[in-house]
Amino acid sequence: MNELRQLIALFKQIDDQLVTCMRCGTCQSVCPIYRETGLETHVARGKIALLEFLAEALITDPKGVNDRLNVCLLCGSCEAGCPSGVKVLDIFLQARAFMTGYFGLSPVKRIIFRGLLKNPRLFDALLSLAASFQGIFTRPVNDMLGSSCARIFSGLIGGRHFIPLAAKPFHATAAARDAPRGASGRKVAFYYGCVVDKMFPRIAAAALTVFDHHDIAVYMPHGQACCGIPALSSGDRPTFESLVAANMALFGDGDFDILVTPCASCTSTIKKIWPLMTMDLPEATRAQIRALADKTMDLSEYLVKVAGVARSPAPQPEAEAIRVTYHDPCHLKKSLGVSAEPRALIAANPRYRLIEMEGADTCCGSGGSFTLQHYDLSKRIGRRKRDTIVATGAKVVATSCPACMLQISDMLSQAGDRVALRHPVEIYAETLAEHPCPAA
Numbered sequence: 267m268n269e270l271r272q273l274i275a276l277f278k279q280i281d282d283q284l285v286t287c288m289r290c291g292t293c294q295s296v297c298p299i300y301r302e303t304g305l306e307t308h309v310a311r312g313k314i315a316l317l318e319f320l321a322e323a324l325i326t327d328p329k330g331v332n333d334r335l336n337v338c339l340l341c342g343s344c345e346a347g348c349p350s351g352v353k354v355l356d357i358f359l360q361a362r363a364f365m366t367g368y369f370g371l372s373p374v375k376r377i378i379f380r381g382l383l384k385n386p387r388l389f390d391a392l393l394s395l396a397a398s399f400q401g402i403f404t405r406p407v408n409d410m411l412g413s414s415c416a417r418i419f420s421g422l423i424g425g426r427h428f429i430p431l432a433a434k435p436f437h438a439t440a441a442a443r444d445a446p447r448g449a450s451g452r453k454v455a456f457y458y459g460c461v462v463d464k465m466f467p468r469i470a471a472a473a474l475t476v477f478d479h480h481d482i483a484v485y486m487p488h489g490q491a492c493c494g495i496p497a498l499s500s501g502d503r504p505t506f507e508s509l510v511a512a513n514m515a516l517f518g519d520g521d522f523d524i525l526v527t528p529c530a531s532c533t534s535t536i537k538k539i540w541p542l543m544t545m546d547l548p549e550a551t552r553a554q555i556r557a558l559a560d561k562t563m564d565l566s567e568y569l570v571k572v573a574g575v576a577r578s579p580a581p582q583p584e585a586e587a588i589r590v591t592y593h594d595p596c597h598l599k600k601s602l603g604v605s606a607e608p609r610a611l612i613a614a615n616p617r618y619r620l621i622e623m624e625g626a627d628t629c630c631g632s633g634g635s636f637t638l639q640h641y642d643l644s645k646r647i648g649r650r651k652r653d654t655i656v657a658t659g660a661k662v663v664a665t666s667c668p669a670c671m672l673q674i675s676d677m678l679s680q681a682g683d684r685v686a687l688r689h690p691v692e693i694y695a696e697t698l699a700e701h702p703c704p705a706a
Contacts, residue, residue, distance in 0.1 A: 269368060273328055276364045277321035280357060284318040287311060287352050293344035298629040298647045299337060307334045310344035310354050317361055332365045337640060339633030339647075340499060341596035355601075356542060359498060363543075366501025379497045379505045386491040386512065390435065393464055397431035404430055410686050413679035424641040427679035429465050429672055436467035437488055440474065444521075445483040453483035454568065455522040457513075457536070459529035460492050461668035469528050469668070472695035473565060479698045480573045487516045495535040498543060499634055507547055510540055510555065518554040524572065525558060528565045528691060530598035530667035531634065537562045538601060564598060566608040566666060566690050575694065578616035587619035590693065591660040593651065593674065594627035595667035608666050611690040615697050621658040628654075632673035644673070652677035655685065662686045664693060 277284075293310040294300050306312040313335055319325045338358060345354040371379065382389045404414040413427045420426075436458060447453050454477065458470040477484050494509035517525060527533045537559045544555055569575045581587065592609055599605045605627070612620055631637065631647030651674065655663050663678075663685055665671055671687055678685050 270326065270328065273364060273368045274321060276367075277317060277361070280360055281318070281321050283353060283357050284314055284321060286350055287314045287318075288350050289315070290349060292347055292349055293354075296343040296347045298339060298341065298343065298631065299643065302643060302646050308337050310348075310352075313338065314352070314354075314357065317357070328365065328368060332369065335361055335365065337643075339596075339629055339631070339636050341629040341633065342600040343596065343629060346600040359539070359543060362499070362501035363503045364501075366503075371500070371502055375500055375502070379500065379502045383492050383497060384505050384508050386489060389492075390437070393431060394435065394438070397433060397435075400430055404428075408679040408682070408684075410684045411675045411679050413675050415679075424645070425680070426641070427676050429675055431464055432467050434467070436463045436470040437490070439467065440470070440486070442488045443484045443486040445485075447483045448481040450481040452481070452572070453485060453522045455517055455520050455525040456484050456486040457490060457493075457517070457525055457527045457532060458486075459527055459532040459668065461672070462528055463490075466668055466671065466689070469689045469692060472689070472692045473526075473528055475695045475698055476569065476573075476691060480569075480575075482573060485520050485522045487520075489516060493529075493532045493535045495531055495539065496634055498535075498539065503543065503546075507544055510544055511547065511551065514551060514554055514558070517558060518551075523561065524568055525562045526565045526568045527562070528666070528668075528689060530564065530595035530602075530604075531669055533562060533564045534597035534601040564602065564604050564607070564666065566611045567604045569691070569694070570607040570610045575611060575614050577610060577613040578697075581613075581616045581619070584619055588617055588662060589621050589658065589660040590618045590662040590664055590688075591621050591623045591655055591658040592626060592690070593623070593630060593655070593663060593665040593670060595665055595670050596627075596629050598666050599627050604666075608664070608690040611694045612664060615693050617696070618662070618693060621660050623654040623658050623660075625654055630670050630673045630677075632669045634669055637673060645677070648673050648677040649681075652681055652683070656681075656683055660685065662688055662693075664688045664690050666690060 289311055297309045300309040316331045320331050342355055403417055405417050407413055407415050407427055414430045415427050416423055462469045491509045491512040494506040497505040541556050541559050544552055594605055612618055630651040631644040637644040675687050
């Protein structure tokens, strides 16, 4: 009972944030989960009400509150459209941390977050080993997407189709960099992120090609750790803070102008979540975090706004162009307001014609670990996204978030669709490389 009182006291700390919700219901119209279930406890308004009741000790069922709190994609759709300006993501991330402090991590999450993710060298080594043996347990199913499925026990993973681990991660094939500034005078730090490193190394390679072409010097240290959002989404603040500190040791004092990432989730986490959720770190470290957050940009945004990549002046005739559609990642458009720049990067390749899908900025249903815990619901949302992609008749779908790429590839692959999946920087890099991308 004393522990419950302590939990209630913690929620009192964010009570002033909870009461800003006016219960207007605007979040109902944009929540992808509510659209599927119609349950009030699955929408932001309902969750905030439960948290407020818990803070006021009007309910004493923290487990029930926690279960409902975790049925959330953290996509930010509710926050982006909230007329009262409620900081929904801030509230939910803090609430999950409180709940995890009360209940503790599950044994599986403790192993994953504190045993593996917290130790980048061990994490890298184990995934490299897994990549060597994955062919025994998986088989390719869609060469256009590069997806695979399980050879055995497919039902245990919900029949998923997935992108296999790269034969070699990006960090094992690319040397660390700390190049001097060239004639352009520009220099970036390149934070590639876990999913790009382990599953989509081609995205990072394309980014380096673009940097070299534009004479942009690169600071890219080895030993980069996860940005921490998987741990924080599960309420594991100690692991999150440890990962932030590890990355700050690499990037905090680096000589560069801007830190860029090709991952929408990593960009949003570094820029918005790091300063917000590192209250227990020393103030000197927090000041460094704020300074780094202020000069963090999405890769497409940097290339368009700073490097000056522009639309091609001579696009191919419509009949000859490759039709491509673009999915807006929630963390990029809704959290950071970046939407035009990825499209401009695509338009810089004259071989492509952009066809907008209906609801380009609706969530694909990934939500990081959400798709692992609530796959049936994630899949229902993902199938809607698949339908809007296919309806455009596009041969390529592009997006700026590797997590969205995993979800979209799963949905397209299960449906047997022959649609290639690309990051905008890959499409632009085709114009610079000697050999165009074969999937086009």
